Amino acid sequence: MPSDTLAANSIASATAQKTRVRWLIVTMLFVVTVINYADRATLAIAGPVISKDLGLNAAQMGIVFSAFGWAYVIGQLPGGWLLDRYGSKGVYAASLFLWSFFTLCLGFVGFLTGAVAVFTLFALRFLLGLAESPSFPGNSRIVAAWFPKHERATASALFNSAQYFATVIFAPLLGWITHSFGWPWVFGVMGGLGISLALIWLKLVYSPADHPWVNKAEVDYIAAGGGLVHMDDAKAKADPASGAKWDDIRQMFRNRMMVGIFIGQFCINAITYFFITWFPVYLVQARGMSILKAGFVASLPAICGFLGGILGGLMSDWMLRRGYSLSAARKTPIVLGMVTSVSMIICNYTDVQWVVVGLMALAFFGKGIGALGWAVMSDAAPKEITGLAGGVFNMCGNLSSISTPIIIGYIIQTSGSFNGALVFVAANALIAALSYLVIVGEIKRMVLVR
Numbered sequence: 400m401p402s403d404t405l406a407a408n409s410i411a412s413a414t415a416q417k418t419r420v421r422w423l424i425v426t427m428l429f430v431v432t433v434i435n436y437a438d439r440a441t442l443a444i445a446g447p448v449i450s451k452d453l454g455l456n457a458a459q460m461g462i463v464f465s466a467f468g469w470a471y472v473i474g475q476l477p478g479g480w481l482l483d484r485y486g487s488k489g490v491y492a493a494s495l496f497l498w499s500f501f502t503l504c505l506g507f508v509g510f511l512t513g514a515v516a517v518f519t520l521f522a523l524r525f526l527l528g529l530a531e532s533p534s535f536p537g538n539s540r541i542v543a544a545w546f547p548k549h550e551r552a553t554a555s556a557l558f559n560s561a562q563y564f565a566t567v568i569f570a571p572l573l574g575w576i577t578h579s580f581g582w583p584w585v586f587g588v589m590g591g592l593g594i595s596l597a598l599i600w601l602k603l604v605y606s607p608a609d610h611p612w613v614n615k616a617e618v619d620y621i622a623a624g625g626g627l628v629h630m631d632d633a634k635a636k637a638d639p640a641s642g643a644k645w646d647d648i649r650q651m652f653r654n655r656m657m658v659g660i661f662i663g664q665f666c667i668n669a670i671t672y673f674f675i676t677w678f679p680v681y682l683v684q685a686r687g688m689s690i691l692k693a694g695f696v697a698s699l700p701a702i703c704g705f706l707g708g709i710l711g712g713l714m715s716d717w718m719l720r721r722g723y724s725l726s727a728a729r730k731t732p733i734v735l736g737m738v739t740s741v742s743m744i745i746c747n748y749t750d751v752q753w754v755v756v757g758l759m760a761l762a763f764f765g766k767g768i769g770a771l772g773w774a775v776m777s778d779a780a781p782k783e784i785t786g787l788a789g790g791v792f793n794m795c796g797n798l799s800s801i802s803t804p805i806i807i808g809y810i811i812q813t814s815g816s817f818n819g820a821l822v823f824v825a826a827n828a829l830i831a832a833l834s835y836l837v838i839v840g841e842i843k844r845m846v847l848v849r
Contacts, residue, residue: 461808479790547624556712
């Protein structure tokens, strides 16, 4: 076929009326991630009552909080490998079903007592973390397949902002359920929702080339913008040369850009895990709020985090469309957001509740703006191992899901105050900003040497 005919066909495909199925896909990612984070936060909401019923001190609660993180980190590399080997749809559906089942089982801990109850609580949180491990690498992988580069930050911000929306919706709801019916019902409600959602996922989510509702114009549009539309094709998965290798992981840890991204995500997640583990406890123990009030108050900073998350993604893609480099478009919201998050330290110098809530809302708004790590990974991950690269990224980031609850618990236990804990979280925000400014360098897709 002559080259001018090929060019004409390409232009016609690009300008044809295209479907918008990719936005349905990211909406599904958003809903699933809301459930994901709500399930993680169930223990934080019910934590004050559970700790009283089971006789746990702050340090012991920190260890129980960390159970999720241990398993979540351990599961990242296997989860990423499973995604690359078997595709996003089936692996993600199994993950969603299993983590919802383990959440449901947590409600039965109320029938146990003593050491058996504590051990079961830890074990089920561990299994919950293991089952959730493919979720965010799966999100990143699906966005890399379904979205062109100039829409990727917005899409990533949408699914990532679900963590805040989860708190907005479920913190007051779960607080009310705990207050009205008892903490076991929190786990029963969330487990049932997740199991139902797993069935809906199987009906709605496919790869771009296989989705029954997508047309060629949209697939061509995604591919022209750098979307990896054939990532889950049977031929691509069957090619031995495209599979993950241990040397790929070594190369990522020898790449300065990747190391900077990993450090940044570790520190950003420290802020996240403060808010979804110790923040409701902080409101009850340090600020004298009831569990019911704390559940509602915790939703206010989360609303700001949600808005900040959407704003950060829109800002980044807007800068990219205006001609800024990919590095500038991604780094600017991250650095501005992390610097804003440091404002939480001022809470140590006031006893006025509304000022504390306002400062935490500002800090969470900044964290939302700066939480673009998954967009960066969609841009930077080697195309052969997008799932595994996302797993390594999430593994490094979620080491803080282990360290943050334990460190904060230890600080509170030894000092009798949350002041040092807020300083610790704010310091992580500053380190994240410095990592992107000093270490990361130019953001571009990493090329593996094979």
